[in-house]
Amino acid sequence: GENVEQHPSTLSVQEGDSAVIKCTYSDSASNYFPWYKQELGKRPQLIIDIRSNVGEKKDQRIAVTLNKTAKHFSLHITETQPEDSAVYFCAASKGNAGNMLTFGGGTRLMVKP
Amino acid sequence: KAGVTQTPRYLIKTRGQQVTLSCSPISGHRSVSWYQQTPGQGLQFLFEYFSETQRNKGNFPGRFSGRQFSNSRSEMNVSTLELGDSALYLCASSLLRDRGSEQYFGPGTRLTVT
Numbered sequence: 215g216e217n218v219e220q221h222p223s224t225l226s227v228q229e230g231d232s233a234v235i236k237c238t239y240s241d242s243a244s245n246y247f248p249w250y251k252q253e254l255g256k257r258p259q260l261i262i263d264i265r266s267n268v269g270e271k272k273d274q275r276i277a278v279t280l281n282k283t284a285k286h287f288s289l290h291i292t293e294t295q296p297e298d299s300a301v302y303f304c305a306a307s308k309g310n311a312g313n314m315l316t317f318g319g320g321t322r323l324m325v326k327p
Numbered sequence: 328k329a330g331v332t333q334t335p336r337y338l339i340k341t342r343g344q345q346v347t348l349s350c351s352p353i354s355g356h357r358s359v360s361w362y363q364q365t366p367g368q369g370l371q372f373l374f375e376y377f378s379e380t381q382r383n384k385g386n387f388p389g390r391f392s393g394r395q396f397s398n399s400r401s402e403m404n405v406s407t408l409e410l411g412d413s414a415l416y417l418c419a420s421s422l423l424r425d426r427g428s429e430q431y432f433g434p435g436t437r438l439t440v441t
Binding site for chain 2: 250
């Protein structure tokens with residue numbers, strides 16, 4: 215089955231700096247890669263996603279890049295703010311297998327003011 | 328639209344008991360997936376339902392089961408509870424059946440087994 219590895223497990227940055235979280239996946243048939251943000255005690259929230267026919271996607275301060283050949287994808291957050299502090303999860307899915315998501319282990323991002 | 332809702336939000340059970348958790352998807356969404364979240368294992372897929380049919384099942388024992396009703400609401404059941412079943416159980420709903428569509432999570436049910 216699919217295996218998704220995520221790193222780093224913790225990341226501390228100064229407010230205003232950029233943060234990068236990286237994930238690798240094992241199944242070349244995976245074609246949908248969402249990122250979720252989970253604040254303490256709250257539900258995972260979809261923040262951005264990318265499909266295998268796209269190499270990069272941006273939404274304001276957040277961007278995701280995908281390298282299908284290397285089977286890795288990354289989340290980039292620019293101009294970090296304290297409210298960006300949370301646990302971020304990457305995931306992978308094969309569209310023809312329904313909506314089953316395989317998640318990475320999560321990255322705890324701490325943005326210091 | 329109202330988001331995904333789950334009931335109950337908190338539950339305390341004793342080993343050996345069984346429990347039923349409920350999930351109501353976003354209106355119009357017909358796919359419901361269930362995940363278990365623990366500090367040690369992270370987020371793990373349990374199963375997915377679409378139009379009352381189980382489409383996928385994760386690597387969990389048969390004590391974990393689920394179903395979906397005609398109104399897309401879903402329930403999951405865990406029988407013969409073990410201490411290791413203590414976790415946050417999350418459901419997520421999707422509009423589409425395939426193509427890896429966006430999934431939106433509910434607030435979860437925190438189950439504690441004593």
